[in-house]
Amino acid sequence: MQIAPILAALKKHRMATFLIAMEIALACAVLCNALYLVVERVRLSHVETGVDDDRLVAISLAGVDDAQAVDLGPRLRQKLSSIPNVESVAVANATPFGPQAGEAGFRIDPNDPVYRIQAHFYLGDAGFAKTLGLRLVSGRWFTADEYAPVDGFLPKASSLLVDADYASKLWPGQNPLGKPVLVTNLTFRVVGVVARMVRPNPSPFAATNSFITPALAGKGMASVYLLRVAPEKAQDVFARATAMITRDEPSVILDATASGPLTQLRDAYFANTRSMAIMMVGVIAALLLVSALGIVGLASFWVQQRRQQIGIRRAIGATRRDILHYFQIENFLIVGGGIVVGMVLAYVLSAVLMKLYELPLLPAYYLPYGALILWLLGQLAVLGPARRAAAVPPVVATRNA
Amino acid sequence: MLGYYFFLALRSLRRTRMLTALMVLAIAVGIGASMTTLSVMFLLSGDPLPAKSGKLFFPQLDPSTGATLRHTPMDLLDYTSAHDLWQAHRASRQAMLANAATxxxxxxSxxxxxxxxxxxxxxxxxPMFNVPFRYGGAWSAQDEQRAAREVVISSTLNQRLFGGANSVGRDVVINGAQLRVVGVLDDWRPRPRFYMVVGARFSGGDTADLYGPPHDVYLPMPTGIDIAQADMQPFTCWSDGMVDPHHMTTAACAWVGLWVExxxxxxxxxxxxxLEDYDDQQRSIxxxxxxxxxxxxxLHEWLDFxxxxxxxxxxxxxxxxxxxxICLFNTVGLLLAKFIGRSNEIGVRRALGASRKAIFGQCLVEAGLIGLIGGLFGLFMTVxxxxxxxxxxxxxxxxxAVDMPVFVLALALSLGASLLAGVFPAFRASRVAPALQLKVQ
Incomplete structure (x- = not known):
């Protein structure tokens, strides 16, 4: 099948060809970016926490004052550990998918007076790492004498643990152990690197910027408890824990939105992300539908208009397959033209989205996917009209229009 | 003439049902999607206080000390600066505010x-933010000054505590302190919660929660400092020494906002x-x-910022x-197909004396009709x-919610868009030469 005659024929319909190509171009731009956003969101909702989600239950209390905290922290830890199926309990300042509690700007260069970066500082007591199931990749855990009481929002300690991914961003190519982290008037040094410790509110562009500091339960740290439970017992333990708190600690307020099995907090945290992803899939579907309808409409019209020519071609020897291929190749060329323009537009749109979301630029590998989808769509849409064209009998050539 | 074109358009649309349905569907889907998002966009980006937003200002300065320099002021002020500026009463109205969880x-029982x-x-x-009261009103300046145990509560909290009854004069226990209700707000849902928008620019666009309900409890500032000092939520604190939440009025923390009218x-x-003079003077001492x-x-700049x-x-x-x-490009393509497909008919009309303008008008009326029908379906999609x-x-x-302006805008947008989409196809149709078409016939 020759392409030259098809191009020559398209020249006769420059405007209609241009319009369909432009429609495909815009569709390509939106499609690639929407796909990207959907994939990013799906990826985010599967974010690796570094902790054993399905074995953890979070208990968050609201409005604990300092006078109360001194006794409450140790007492509640004791009571919570005595619940059946609880393997260990940690007192902390925050949990993954709960409210952030220790977001702060910090410096890694003692000579630079400006805070340029911020991260979340987890505070955890001696049970924190074991309860959460953290994995150490280098350095060491905290020693017993490093745990310090909380003053302000941080413990008066001098050592911290850092997420491995974040460490590689802060100190690229260097060993993070021993590096200083300066925050308020405290200087911490990295003593260990954990494989992963997600921040409380992971987003596509910041999921791992977190540190762990050693703190003692008591004043300033009596509001958040993490329970490591036996497999499949999270729901049961949570019910018992809430019942115990209502019964034994009537003055304490359970923060319902930040308490529960961690898998539930995770679901709630990503509810909006999921609904946006679903909406975006809806947009993609509607977009493909409209584009397909446009192609069907225009192709049908062209077939209608060219009935006589098709008849003539059939009469002088073209097979049905030739006619079918003619329309398929024509569609392939038009969609191809649209895709080329669409790739440029995709990057323009991506630049706009970068401003909104601080997302990186659209990765190039989305373009072939977008192109493939549109080519397939075009072929599918043109199949009906092309088959009708192929069915035109040669005898049409002898009739007047 | 327009009536006749309308009649012709209807006949023409009936003749090519499939093509018409495709165009109507495309416009309806496009209008539905854009009007839905536009409704949300209007709602969220609208002026929260149209009568006054140009008169409300948010003065700021940099109260931080220590080695760390800043490029921009912090979102809130320290207590001393806020209180000094507030007490000077240099504006026609001024209000300090701070967040707390009590x-x-x-x-x-x-x-x-x-x-x-x-x-x-x-x-x-x-009065500054036109906050409506259902019962009672604000506390007086005198009561405020002596840290009176008084409180204003939202209608939501009034419902929860008092079943919605007039609770003025009754007591609420907050942080263990007994406070007398002096006012109950009417339903008030500023969008966003504009008076306390702090740190939103660091949230990576995740600002939906700013559109939730406003605060439930309003305390006079001195009363708040008495009973909820340790519960105040600072924007940030800076490095000279640790911060004692029990001494917020002297703490090295930014936690108070100031609005002036x-x-x-x-x-x-x-x-x-x-403001500049105050800053100079404070630096001189x-x-x-x-x-x-x-x-x-x-206010407007602040929300944008x-x-x-x-x-x-x-x-x-x-x-x-x-x-x-995309839907429009689609419509242009289909209209072009439709009009060119009618070249014969147009040729005949031209030969019988219709001017180019008449053909153009006729085609546009048809495009507009498709737009209107598409717009009507688009309204259903918007709902x-x-x-x-x-x-x-x-x-x-x-x-x-669906409101009238959205309906009107949807119809106007679909009509406008389809007319725009119709211009080129109609122009092409009006160029059809009468003689040529007749010869082919």
Missing amino acids: RVQPTV GQAPFIVQTLATTSDFF LPDVAARDAYRRF GRLTHPKLTRMMS QQVVPADVKLQTWLAFAFLL AGIYAIRQQPVAYADLV
Whole structure:
């Protein structure tokens, strides 16, 4: 099948060809970016926490004052550990998918007076790492004498643990152990690197910027408890824990939105992300539908208009397959033209989205996917009209229009 | 003439049902998507206080000390600066405000205590922001000064504690202190919660929660400092020494916002000068140590600066309009096909004396008719889209509603868009030469 005659024929319909190509171009731009956003969101909702989600239950209390905290922290830890199926309990300042509690700007260069970066500082007591199931990749855990009481929002300690991914961003190519982290008037040094410790509110562009500091339960740290439970017992333990708190600690307020099995907090945290992803899939579907309808409409019209020519071609020897291929190749060329323009537009749109979301630029590998989808769509849409064209009998050539 | 064209258009649409249905569907889907997102966008980016937003300003300076320099002022002020500026009464109205989470102990036995979002503020807050009262009113300036145990509560909290009855004069126990209700707000849902928009610009576009309900408890500032000092939520604290939450008034923390009402340009200029002078003077006595960093944004500028419209909503709007554009290209293509397919008929009409203008007009009427029908279907899609938004787990979901302007705009947009889409095809159709077409016949 020759392409030259098809191009020559398209020249006769420059405007209609241009319009369909432009429609495909815009569709390509939106499609690639929407796909990207959907994939990013799906990826985010599967974010690796570094902790054993399905074995953890979070208990968050609201409005604990300092006078109360001194006794409450140790007492509640004791009571919570005595619940059946609880393997260990940690007192902390925050949990993954709960409210952030220790977001702060910090410096890694003692000579630079400006805070340029911020991260979340987890505070955890001696049970924190074991309860959460953290994995150490280098350095060491905290020693017993490093745990310090909380003053302000941080413990008066001098050592911290850092997420491995974040460490590689802060100190690229260097060993993070021993590096200083300066925050308020405290200087911490990295003593260990954990494989992963997600921040409380992971987003596509910041999921791992977190540190762990050693703190003692008591004043300033009596509001958040993490329970490591036996497999499949999270729901049961949570019910018992809430019942115990209502019964034994009537003055304490359970923060319902930040308490529960961690898998539930995770679901709630990503509810909006999921609904946006679903909406975006809806947009993609509607977009493909409209584009397909446009192609069907225009192709049908062209077939209608060219009935006589098709008849003539059939009469002088073209097979049905030739006619079918003619329309398929024509569609392939038009969609191809649209895709080329669409790739440029995709990057323009991506630049706009970068401003909104601080997302990186659209990765190039989305373009072939977008192109493939549109080519397939075009072929599918043109199949009906092309088959009708192929069915035109040669005898049409002898009739007047 | 228009009536005749209308009649012709209807006949023509009936003749090519499939093509017409495709065009109507494309426009309807495009209009539905764009009007849905536009409704949300209008709702969230609208002026929260149209009568006054140009008169309200948010003065700022840099109260931080220590080695760390800043490029921009912090979102809130320290207590001393805020209180000094407030007490000077240089604006026609001024209000300090600070966020706290406090604990309400219901007086009915058996009810568990709960946490409420609390605003410690000063009496000008209510008239300045046109806050409506259902019962009672604001506390007096005198009561405020002597830290009277008085409180204003939202209608939601009034419902929860008193079943919605007039609770003025009754008591509420907050953080263990007994406070007398002096006012109950009427239903008030500013969008966003503009008076306390802090740190939103650091949230990566995740600002939907700013559109949730406003605070439930309003305390006079001195009362708030008495009973909820340790519960105040600072924007940030800086490095000279640790921060004791029990001494917030002297702590090295930014936690108080100040709004001033300045009715005209002269007042604005005067207040800017006053702010600069205050900053100079405080630096001359050594309380402020950093280079001068004063700023005074209007309410509108402040909301823009904080990027309060959620990034998801902006994204949806972009997508929807790209989508509408695609639908339009689609319509142009199909209209072109339709009109060129009628070349014979047009040729005959031209030969019988119709002018090019007449053909052009006839084609446009047909395009417009398709747009109107598409717009009507688009309205149904908009209603469906808004229903879908209301099911979303976002704080503004309950605010989104179908209203008249959206209906009118939807029809106008679809009519305008289809006319625009019709211009080129109609022009092409009007160029059909009469003779040629007749010869082919």
